[in-house]
Amino acid sequence: MPNIRELSLSRRIKNHFATGVAIGASVLVLAPLLAIFGYLVYKGIGSINIAFLTETPKPVGEAGGGMANAIVGSALILGIGSLVGVPLGIGAGIYVAEIGRGTFAKVVRFTADVLNGVPSIVIGMAVYALVVIRQSHFSAGAGGIALGIMMIPTIARTTEEMLLMVPHTIREAALGLGIPQWRTTLSIALRTAASGVITGVMLAFARVAGETAPLLFTAFGNQFWNLNPNEPTAALPLQIFVYAISPFDEWHKQAWAGSLVLITLIVGAVFMVRLATSRGMMKGARN
Amino acid sequence: MGVGIEVKNLNAWFGKAHALKDINMRIPTNQATAIIGPSGCGKSTYVRCLNRMHETIPEATVEGMVHVGDFNVYGRQTSAVDVRRRIGMVFQKPNPFPAYSIYDNVAAGLKLNGFRKRRELDQVVERSLGQAALWDEVKDVLHKKSGASLSGGQQQRLCIARALAVEPEVLLMDEPASALDPISTGKIEELIFQLKEQYTVVIVTHNMQQAARVADWTGFFLMGSLIEFDRTERIFTTPSDKRTEDYITGRFG
Numbered sequence: 001m002p003n004i005r006e007l008s009l010s011r012r013i014k015n016h017f018a019t020g021v022a023i024g025a026s027v028l029v030l031a032p033l034l035a036i037f038g039y040l041v042y043k044g045i046g047s048i049n050i051a052f053l054t055e056t057p058k059p060v061g062e063a064g065g066g067m068a069n070a071i072v073g074s075a076l077i078l079g080i081g082s083l084v085g086v087p088l089g090i091g092a093g094i095y096v097a098e099i100g101r102g103t104f105a106k107v108v109r110f111t112a113d114v115l116n117g118v119p120s121i122v123i124g125m126a127v128y129a130l131v132v133i134r135q136s137h138f139s140a141g142a143g144g145i146a147l148g149i150m151m152i153p154t155i156a157r158t159t160e161e162m163l164l165m166v167p168h169t170i171r172e173a174a175l176g177l178g179i180p181q182w183r184t185t186l187s188i189a190l191r192t193a194a195s196g197v198i199t200g201v202m203l204a205f206a207r208v209a210g211e212t213a214p215l216l217f218t219a220f221g222n223q224f225w226n227l228n229p230n231e232p233t234a235a236l237p238l239q240i241f242v243y244a245i246s247p248f249d250e251w252h253k254q255a256w257a258g259s260l261v262l263i264t265l266i267v268g269a270v271f272m273v274r275l276a277t278s279r280g281m282m283k284g285a286r287n
Numbered sequence: 288m289g290v291g292i293e294v295k296n297l298n299a300w301f302g303k304a305h306a307l308k309d310i311n312m313r314i315p316t317n318q319a320t321a322i323i324g325p326s327g328c329g330k331s332t333y334v335r336c337l338n339r340m341h342e343t344i345p346e347a348t349v350e351g352m353v354h355v356g357d358f359n360v361y362g363r364q365t366s367a368v369d370v371r372r373r374i375g376m377v378f379q380k381p382n383p384f385p386a387y388s389i390y391d392n393v394a395a396g397l398k399l400n401g402f403r404k405r406r407e408l409d410q411v412v413e414r415s416l417g418q419a420a421l422w423d424e425v426k427d428v429l430h431k432k433s434g435a436s437l438s439g440g441q442q443q444r445l446c447i448a449r450a451l452a453v454e455p456e457v458l459l460m461d462e463p464a465s466a467l468d469p470i471s472t473g474k475i476e477e478l479i480f481q482l483k484e485q486y487t488v489v490i491v492t493h494n495m496q497q498a499a500r501v502a503d504w505t506g507f508f509l510m511g512s513l514i515e516f517d518r519t520e521r522i523f524t525t526p527s528d529k530r531t532e533d534y535i536t537g538r539f540g
Contacts, residue, residue: 101345167382169380170382170384172343172378172382173378173383175340175343176338176340176376177371177375177395177396177399177449177453178369178453179396180400187399188384188386188395191386194386
């Protein structure tokens, strides 16, 4: 390659222009994210204190109180959601990538794509009709099911794509050693694809962690502590929603603080999983 | 100790394409047998029928009889998994498990079949890597390095060690050196010399010099048929079939 200085002026100008456009685009991508996070910190950091992180909400008109119950409730609902979404999503991904060859696999793939496009409030409605009405009460379980359903398509499609990237020769090597098919799929193919599959799970997790609409009439919200998955439960996005549309200044501030906590927790969870996989706690998850 | 292989009226298809036609062959115990022939003649399909890897391809079918020792490979009660534990296979392209360390690559065949005794696994790994002439090169990084981090030649010896770890009776090698440089190829060939003392070795090769160097017996395949099967020196000096002679002397293929 010739030295850039030896090139003609017009080519150097073009080169600088193209590089500039690329750098500009990267900055434009980063700007909104940084702006949102910065504004959240600016608005919310003032209201975050020990009480906010350890206490339940105070009645209207009283100052203080916090969102501790909503933080724990979100964790509970997301835990249930992951229990529903991760096994089903990974299972469906394995099916379409490794086992299903015919029409049914195509139907599964198509259904996952459609499910991905279903508005979250519609999923909330469906769970309301199928779970909440039958049980005749709201519950963290119903909220978890709604979020779990939303996680399935993302996890299924990433699992499928990651598995398809694992070379066929590696599966042959395993079968050739006398390792049964199911073991080959789980311990060889899925493990080789683990890094990508985990990324898909984290993506799905982060996406549903901030969902409000499907929780409105499933988990419903709660002003008090609750750890029973069979009872209505507070969740951070719900609490933020209620506080943000309220007429009280104090609540507005808490809504900002809640948003900041929510974002921090999501980023923190993703970061922890990344750290765990890179430190070898989940051996083999790296490539 | 290895055992011999007896093949009777073996036919194989890919969908409707008839890939192997009425193969009959007695592969002798504890010797190296080479399978030669032009591309597409069915060499690979043939060895993949011996350990039932052929049937892992959709629409691939097979008929006929294969006995390894007195073990019926296509018996009604025989599971393909049992067959493949008795008959190890090394593939054309080195294919270590990228997510596993060197140690776990070698131990995979045992570990993933539920064998977990640590001390015995250690011994198996050391013995297998020793047999594959790789132990000295990797003994300090067994757990630190991934199987995929080795060089191509080392990867192929790792794959041989991995196949030997489950103590097969027969070792099938499908062009094991075709993706390697001459030095690595030489190491693999030396290895075959040593391995045939303990195992029956079947090696598919494109390289006729290689067949002449390592094999005691050689089979020549052409368009899905076994044209000639005899002692290697006979095949390369006084073949009885004109087509074998044409191929050996480079007149076609």
